[in-house]
Amino acid sequence: MFAVYAAEPNPDQPLDALRVGERPDPEVPHGWVAVTVRAASLNMHDLWTLRGVGIKPDQFPMILGCDGAGELADGSPVVVHGVVGDASVYGDETLDPRRTLLTEKYQGTFAETVVVPARNVLPKPDGLSFAEAACMGTAWLTAYRMLFTRSGLRPGQSMLVQGASGGVSTALVTLGKAAGLRVLVTGRSEEKRALATRLGAHETFESGARLPEKVDAVFETVGKATWAHSMRSVKPGGTIVVSGSTSGPDPSADLQRLFFTQVRVVGSMMGTRDELASLLEFCRLTGIRPQIGTELPLADAATGFGQMLSGETAGKIVFTR
Known part of the structure; x- marks a missing residue:
């Protein structure tokens, strides 16, 4: 499948580690779901991944992207929650000492398909576009x-x-x-x-x-x-x-x-699935929407990474398919 990924860690020249091309199709473990990605947004965390921060060397190559929005196999539109942790034990998955984010242990959303635990997808509100919904899960x-x-x-x-x-x-x-x-x-x-x-x-x-x-x-x-x-x-x-x-x-x-x-x-670190559900409802009730500064095809992801590295941002940078 087509994806944007980090080939290896490069602390000094992170964009030199960026690759755009084919990666193996993912397997879907029991209790997980596959999401066909329609839009995904860029975060500073993705630059840290390119530098090798928060990820072990043996995890490369790693598909980038902590959050996104897309469709399940039955066509249901969903928003991806990027924190993978055990909420049943800790109540708040961000406090799970073994919790991780997409792109740290599991492959991310800058791809045709991302695979996440079933609890990590939430219904996308009708009033949010896929690009807008893709900004919700991280920033x-x-x-x-x-x-x-x-x-x-x-x-x-x-x-x-x-x-x-x-x-x-x-x-x-x-x-x-x-x-x-x-x-x-x-x-x-x-x-x-x-x-x-x-x-x-x-x-x-x-x-x-x-x-x-x-x-x-x-x-x-x-x-x-x-x-x-x-x-x-x-x-x-x-x-x-x-x-x-x-x-x-x-x-x-x-x-x-x-x-x-x-x-x-x-x-404060990211947020819980329940907080994401409340955020989506808050957006629905108030009509507020994220500021998208740049929207690019996923194939042009290098341009968006360059803008973030140089600080040339005016809101979220979103990649679409």
Whole structure:
């Protein structure tokens, strides 16, 4: 079958490990289902896989893609949940120490067919296109869990999103506005800040700029480049929710400010199947949709990877078939 995959780990030149071509048709174990993929979205995790992060060397070659949408054998349209874990034991599959994501142990969604456990598919709402639905399982689910499960925010409170144009960031802006929160956003360029405004941000600022007031919660996916600003921007007793560190970890965490102002730092990773179901229903009820910046045929995936590596994003990058 046709697929986009990582041939081997390449920490320094990740795109050199990218391949577009044929891979063996997958087998379908008992209790699993095959999904004919109609659309799949690109995530930073796919670049980390090309670098060899979070995946053992003997797992290569690995088909990329953590999330997607498509059809079951009977034609039912579905959304793929990319976290494979034991929810029956832990209640929350993201807390299963043996849990994994597609592309870490199991082949991903950048292919004609992906095979996942039967519980890892959910009905696609009629109002979502396959391209829109393909954004839900990773970036939007990560944002949903950060905002509604981990932050403790209530409607009417304020939030700061660090970074204005990535998949998780644009989802946080859209979800926060729909939930009745005051949304502030930082962005490196005027173009990126304008995108956040179009998505519903109440105010936008240059990266590192002093805010007019401190916020109830900060949402961090950047890490070292923004961490000091996040610590300065949150109210005493407020919350910083962290789901990534694309610029690397910060070795100077400003612990004195942390304990003196009693800030909570909360980790967040992807989301559960139940949270994905709630997210899909929230989109149906409110009519909100993901920001798709680039839509490309799967055969042109290298172009999308290049855009993400260079930071040239304006929402989600989606591959379709």
